[in-house]
Amino acid sequence: MDVREEAVTIPAGGADLPADLLVPTEPVGAVLFAHGSGSSRHSPRNVAVARTLSAGGLGTVLVDLLTPAEAEADAVTAELRFDIDLLAARLAGIVDWLDSARPFDRARIGIFGASTGAAAALVAAARRPEQVHAVVSRGGRPDLAGAALGQVRAPTLLLVGGLDEQVLSLNRQARGQLTAPADLRVIPGATHLFEEPGTLEQVAEAAADWFREHLHPQPAPA
Template identity: 80%
Template sequence: MDVRDEAVTIPASEVLLPADLLVPAEPVGAVLFAHGSGSSRHSPRNVAVAHQLNRAGFGTVLVDLLTPAEDEVDAVTAELRFDIGLLADRLAGIVDWLATERPFGTTPVGLFGASTGAAAALVAAARRPDLVQAVVSRGGRPDLAGSALAQVRAATLLLVGGLDEQVITLNEQALDQLTSRAELRVIPGATHLFEEPGTLDQVAEAAADWFHDHLHPQPASA
């Protein structure tokens, strides 16, 4: 499939964030990635999932949620990577930019969050219920979304490695608080980072299926 790779700078929550857009010729949806603790838009796992989603027809947005200066501070203190409110603000701003600039046309938007990024994705989805239709969490910490879980309206898929026992428990607890269409799936034999052969492919396949099922074009305005 022909996919255009475009580097952009996105204004979000009073900062400018570098991002990589991967745009198929006729995208069926747009998926915004929220990376986990200490990672970036170059995360090899998220890049791999993005490429599989591209092959399934989705446009993808890989973005750094911290500025270069903030990233330097966070590398020492590790404080900003756990600031779920800050990260969610920026994700919501990027969702607004997608709705305004329409780099993928009028296609619907989904969020893919990993680790702490999953919590930020769920909070952002709760803040933008009319724009975000679906969320997929990979090895996520949805529990860190707190009270926002009950406000999420997007269809939510929680993917956890079968050997990641503590995170399975946290996801089970979060699932009980979600009032939207939600499902927890355990990937057998996978640890937290899904480094075992074939496990990340299963994540990408499940994500593509979920987005295909739950991202629907918005009806045209009268």
């Protein structure tokens, strides 16, 4: 499948955020990535997942949610990476940009969140229920989304490593608070970062299947 790479700057939440797009010829959906603690759009794990999604016809958006100055400060204080409200506001702003700029034409939008980014993804989905149609969390902290969990309408897939016991427990609790269709899947033998052979590939395939199912263009009313 032909996939075009494009670098853009997206205005969102009072900041201009650099982003890398992968645009298939006829995208069956568009997936916005919300990276985790202390990471960026260059996260090798998210880049790998994005390439799997794009090979399956899904457009992807890898974006820095913090400005360079904010990222520099966060490297010292580690505060902004846990500012779920700030990150969610920027994700919601990017969703609005995707809806208006339409780099993927009219493709439906999903969000892929990792670590703390998963909480921000769920809060953004709760704030944009008409625009966000699916969420996938990789080793995420959905519990940090708080009361927003009960407001999420997008079908949500929680992917957790079987050896990541504390995060698995937190995901089970969060799953119980989600009222939207949700599934918790455990990747056997995987730790938090899915560094074990084959585990990240399982994450990517599960995410691709979830997004293709829930972002696939809906048939026009008869």
